[in-house]
Amino acid sequence: MRYISTRGAAPMLSFDEVLLAGLASDGGLYVPESWPQISAAEMRRWRGLSYADLAVRVMAPFLGDAVPLPAFERMVRDAYGTFDHPAIVPMKQLGERLWSMELFHGPTLAFKDLALQLVGRLYDHVLASHNARVTIVGATSGDTGSAAIEACRDRKSIEIFILHPEGRVSPVQRRQMTTVPSKNVHNLAVQGSFDDCQDLVKAMFNDRAFRETYKLGAVNSINWARIMAQIVYYVRAGLELGAPDRALRFAVPTGNFGNVYAGYVARQMGLPIEKFVVASNRNDILTRLFETGTMEIHGVEPSLSPSMDIQVSSNLERLLFDLYGRDGKALAAEMEGFRKGKSMSLSPARHKAALEWFQGFRLSDEGTLAEIGRLHRLTGELIDPHSAIGIAAAAEAAKAGDTPVVALATAHPAKFAEAVKRATGIEPALPPALADLMTRPERLERLPNDLNAIEAHIKQRLAEEVHA
Numbered sequence: 040m041r042y043i044s045t046r047g048a049a050p051m052l053s054f055d056e057v058l059l060a061g062l063a064s065d066g067g068l069y070v071p072e073s074w075p076q077i078s079a080a081e082m083r084r085w086r087g088l089s090y091a092d093l094a095v096r097v098m099a100p101f102l103g104d105a106v107p108l109p110a111f112e113r114m115v116r117d118a119y120g121t122f123d124h125p126a127i128v129p130m131k132q133l134g135e136r137l138w139s140m141e142l143f144h145g146p147t148l149a150f151k152d153l154a155l156q157l158v159g160r161l162y163d164h165v166l167a168s169h170n171a172r173v174t175i176v177g178a179t180s181g182d183t184g185s186a187a188i189e190a191c192r193d194r195k196s197i198e199i200f201i202l203h204p205e206g207r208v209s210p211v212q213r214r215q216m217t218t219v220p221s222k223n224v225h226n227l228a229v230q231g232s233f234d235d236c237q238d239l240v241k242a243m244f245n246d247r248a249f250r251e252t253y254k255l256g257a258v259n260s261i262n263w264a265r266i267m268a269q270i271v272y273y274v275r276a277g278l279e280l281g282a283p284d285r286a287l288r289f290a291v292p293t294g295n296f297g298n299v300y301a302g303y304v305a306r307q308m309g310l311p312i313e314k315f316v317v318a319s320n321r322n323d324i325l326t327r328l329f330e331t332g333t334m335e336i337h338g339v340e341p342s343l344s345p346s347m348d349i350q351v352s353s354n355l356e357r358l359l360f361d362l363y364g365r366d367g368k369a370l371a372a373e374m375e376g377f378r379k380g381k382s383m384s385l386s387p388a389r390h391k392a393a394l395e396w397f398q399g400f401r402l403s404d405e406g407t408l409a410e411i412g413r414l415h416r417l418t419g420e421l422i423d424p425h426s427a428i429g430i431a432a433a434a435e436a437a438k439a440g441d442t443p444v445v446a447l448a449t450a451h452p453a454k455f456a457e458a459v460k461r462a463t464g465i466e467p468a469l470p471p472a473l474a475d476l477m478t479r480p481e482r483l484e485r486l487p488n489d490l491n492a493i494e495a496h497i498k499q500r501l502a503e504e505v506h507a
């Protein structure tokens with residue numbers, strides 16, 4: 040398996056090279072040269088497999104010969120051995136055609152663990168075989184950061200720097216990052232939005248000298264390995280609901296478009312997915328794109344679902360690459376225009392093609408609180424605001440059409456206790472392993488939204504490590 044950049048000007052790479060590269064050298068994102076296929080017969084055979092066994096089968100074609108299969112199997116088993124539910128991603132029926140899939144049973148209580156527990160192990164394996172070290176730089180609106188830190192803490196060959204928007208993540212999310220005492224973990228609270236943090240990370244990757252000197256690595260979903268690991272639970276949901284003999288739909292709470300893009304890949308591999316409902320909060324750039332064909336950046340506004348407070352959805356570029364017939368040069372020009380003009384429009388034909396697979400949905404904060412309350416009254420369950428947006432989208436979709444709709448529940452309610460309490464009067468408790476989280480000492484650096492300041496800080500910290 041070889042990987043190509045969405046902007047057409049970076050070298051083709053193998054899986055291990057893509058894992059270490061993160062962003063492509065032309066500023067694009069790596070995607071597989073072609074989509075591996077899962078046959079109907081394979082899907083039927085895979086129905087009763089454990090999550091780990093299924094994960095190995097779904098992901099193996101993406102590795103090429105970069106990682107030996109026995110080692111990969113071990114990594115997968117270890118990664119999902121950290122989850123606290125035997126099904127790893129349990130599904131619950133909420134209505135006649137309505138299901139939710141819980142993706143928050145990993146160590147940091149959000150769907151990011153499904154990919155990052157594996158990516159941390161892949162990094163270890165590949166760094167050891169290349170005898171290399173890496174400096175991870177990542178941006179987070181709250182969940183990627185803690186999942187990446189948990190996956191990379193105390194690893195000898197990794198230093199990890201996570202940028203989060205100061206004051207714009209929940210107190211639990213912040214503390215899950217800042218209370219980790221490991222020496223290789225560095226938290227930077229940036230005066231700006233998640234989009235600013237993500238721009239800073241991309242700018243560090245595009246600063247060739249900095250990237251090469253400090254051997255930058257990525258943990259955000261710009262890294263293909265993140266997407267690869269997220270494909271598995273779509274296949275799992277499909278098999279549980281009767282694929283390949285029955286089609287289904289997904290409703291996905293969306294920010295950076297990584298989660299829903301992994302579903303798109305599952306469909307490209309042959310899973311019979313009829314439609315994706317792309318669900319957003321008031322930061323609805325994607326919903327507007329599907330409604331109108333035009334993508335236009337408005338400022339990021341804080342909401343009750345802060346992890347989705349994003350306007351520039353990185354992974355949309357991977358979908359656009361296919362909508363542009365995999366013409367990297369044409370897409371590079373389009374992305375440059377979008378960067379400068381903060382707006383881009385799809386041609387009517389491309390817009391129509393996108394609507395065959397996707398539809399948009401948005402929910403206000405008031406609607407989110409109402410949905411948390413409604414679900415609690417109906418089922419007795421507490422759900423977090425991100426999952427609530429997905430479930431509300433799925434409930435609406437289930438009213439139209441006969442195929443089942445699966446809502447992805449992306450975070451544990453205790454990560455957003457304040458919103459859940461406002462909606463239900465009940466404060467969800469953190470699991471026992473995190474019971475004392477709110478009293479642990481924190482460690483973070485406050486920095487301006489300025490590339491030079493961030494790079495200087497990282498250089499200084501790395502120099503101190505060398506002399507320690």
Ligand SMILES: Cc1ncc(COP(=O)(O)O)c(C=O)c1O
Binds near residue numbers: 183296
């Ligand atoms: C809890 C939660 N739900 C949904 C999302 C949106 O997912 P994506 O960025 O993959 O679209 C995020 C952030 O990524 C998140 O942390």
Ligand SMILES: N[C@@H](CCOP(=O)(O)O)C(=O)O
Binds near residue numbers: 180258260261294295
């Ligand atoms: N919501 C995310 C934002 C980063 O997205 P990623 O999937 O690209 O890592 C977060 O919680 O940090």
